[in-house]
Amino acid sequence: MPESRCLQGIWSSPWIFIFAASGAAVGLGNIWKFPYVLGQNGGGAFLIIYCLCLILVGLPVLMAEVALGRTVRSNPIDTVNDLSERHIVHPLWVFVPWLAGITGFLILTFYSVIAGWAMAYLERAVTGSFHEISQAGALDMFNALLASPTEMLLWHSVFMGLVVISVGQDVTRGLSAIVKILLPALIVTLLLLASYSMVIGNAREAFDFMFRWSWQDVTFDVFLAAIGLALFSLSVGMGAMFAYGAYMSKRMSIARACSIVVTVDLTVAILAGLVIFPLVFATQIDVEAGPSLTFVSLPIIFGGLLGGQVFAGVFFLLLVVAALTSAIPMLELFVAWLHERFYIARFKAALLMGGAAWLMGVAVLLSFNNWDMVLIFGLNVFELLDGLTSLILLPLGAILLSILVAWVVPRSMLQNEMITKQSNHFQWWYTTLKYISIPAMIVITLAGWIGV
């Protein structure tokens, strides 16, 4: 299909895809979610299983999404509709991109609330609230934020507004320029913070916890958590990377581009762990504290740091921007579809979808305070949406999208896409996807669900 048929534009240079996709991947998942899921799942064994999941499942699935996106140069919903009209796939497959879009949308509802926490902490950082803060003080600060629906509502609304404005524009514009500065700045800041945290904290126990293998931690639950986090962190399983692949230049090798994205994503996550765990083991912070882990540890690190106010300000600003570049693709699927299919202006489509996600986000933020007694299956709204998306919808979406690409779409269609003069990674990718990634996802997900 000629590149000019793409309605929304092509990334102007092959590298822009790498920046944009890394921007989508690196976000709260790396800095907020990875440390707490690692903490809840025992440490070292989880990290190794997580790396395996990234390489054997995340990378092949990421490549599958990007390859299909680039082959057809359209949004996932229209792509599958089109393939079904041409009798290439059964009409029932149309359900898969819908599931993917709904998953991205549901993630956005709570992602925006957590990004709101980062914004609230940005404000505290620049006003010097972390100065010499104690552990009890950091805990109180976090609990005070959770207890205030109005403050959370304010920041959730500001963040969602930024998402709507960004998605309302053509996504190929501006994004990569931001990510080009954001990623190196984030990595350097995390490196500095990790070094400092290792000096003031308990580096030895942190290393032991993060990198020591222990057989007793290996359960199907840990595998399921690792797969869920790998998919979440790479933003795959919900059609986001499919949409970005649709804008990717033919000159770039998909295997190379996706390997870089996975490497950057893992590097940021491990660095975040190296910032947080030395401090956790030097204080009484509970490793299994869950979603509060990052937000309680960081102020203590900044509080004792020379120039901590500036450092904290820069860090939380970077975190908010990283969250924004990750949140954009969550809406992209439906916005691109509404725009391409019904010619609805991108901004209007973004407003519609963002407005709906904002409303659900209000229920999420209330689940931390006024509605904390409202339980569904024993979980509050946040826990329900987080668990539903990471442990059920993302693995399901990734399994179905991968089966679609590996077993249903004709091999020749993908082969043309993957084999270029510079690279020929088709065979290993196709074989890994078919015989390792898909069976592994199915076994682990089913075993995790039935609680083996």
Ligand code: PFF
């Ligand atoms: N990968 C993002 C992160 O780690 O923060 C989260 C995410 C982005 C999930 C985009 C889903 C998505 F479509």
